[in-house]
Amino acid sequence: MLQPRDLVLTNFHPERITSLSQETDSKACAHTENASKLCADEFPLTLLSQLLIVTSLLLGLLLTPALATSVSQQEIIGGDFQILTINKEWHVATIEKKSTHGSWKTIWHYDTGFIATRVLPEKVCFASIMKIKEMPSFDALPALAEESRQMKRQGRPAKEITFIIRTPVRDLMSYGPDIFVMCNELKTYVAYEVHEPQDTYSQGSCIRLDVLHLLGLNYCRDNITV
Template sequence: MTARTPVNLKSHQHCDSQNVHTVHIIHSTCTGISSAVKMKFTIVTSLLLGLLLTPALATSVSQQAIIGGDFQILTINKEWHVATIERKSTHGSWKTIWHYDTGFIATRVLPEKVCFVSIMKIKEMPSFDALPALAEKSRQMKHQRRPAKEITFVIRTPVRDLRSYGPDIFAMCNGLRTYVAYEVHGDQGSCIRLDVLHLLGLNYCRGNTTA
């Protein structure tokens, strides 16, 4: 979510005083420049790199957890209040985005190549601020257990305007079959069941819609 400014890393054979706004790492020696000037340039370059990198590091935090023998990666974007959890496995990968500001949950499931978008009920979700600590607690669990809570959705209709859910959800689901899913209660039969960090079970059930 947070854009990162690209840093150009390359070697130059000459010095150009007109390109002060561009950050470069200089490996070659420029003839006619004193050591003091080169030292000043190095200090300025370091400060610029710090200004470029610090905002991204401050707003995005990632951590890994092993859940049921598979890696799950939790990424927190503090600026946009977005949590992304991704499971990578040879048995089937998935990725879910919890957008606490806009109030949407979007989940991509592979190899089914399908996405589900639904409205988030904040009271049923783990607290955004507590997610890193809760994920760390789950990581330390030696024995597999069921998620602390489960939410069941029924797949209803295809999404007509994917862009309306935001750029991150659009980027994840673009090109895949994407359906609106509504929360329901009770057993819904055939479902795709996801264990998210042992914190929340997401069940996507077909109902009367074929996905």
């Protein structure tokens, strides 16, 4: 695909364009009645049209990459809508569920290695380090979500990750601007992934999220009250 930097304009000077246009159009005017009047009217339009074409081309080349960096798709999981948004430029996946039974939003930042989840109506956020190897592939995520929807899987997600909620986040901005905006006005806690026996945390107080039926996120209380 042609990139903006690959576009090279040579001899791009208004006077040069006018000269070339007049030289070409004068041949046609020579065989036309009232040639002087007709050509005088057409030369300014010729210059203007060339400038508009060049401007349109430049704008198209600049805008096309920007429009292709983010894509969204909507899936129905367990009767509720989940919206998956992929930002290809920043390698960020955002999944959001809006429901009367409880809305939530989770941001997976594959570049920085952070994951953050906002849960409503609890009005709380959890931020943690994301282990890339345990997450669905970023590039394959849209296809995996569509496959899961078509298969209409039932029961629990194929894979689950459990986090223990422990301490409040001190520097929310360090997790990135998108996570900061999502969690800034809510209580936000650091959540640590665990592979410990279930008796080390309270199973009854876990918040369980089914993300696209691909991954279950379990946030369980430890020794703090959310």
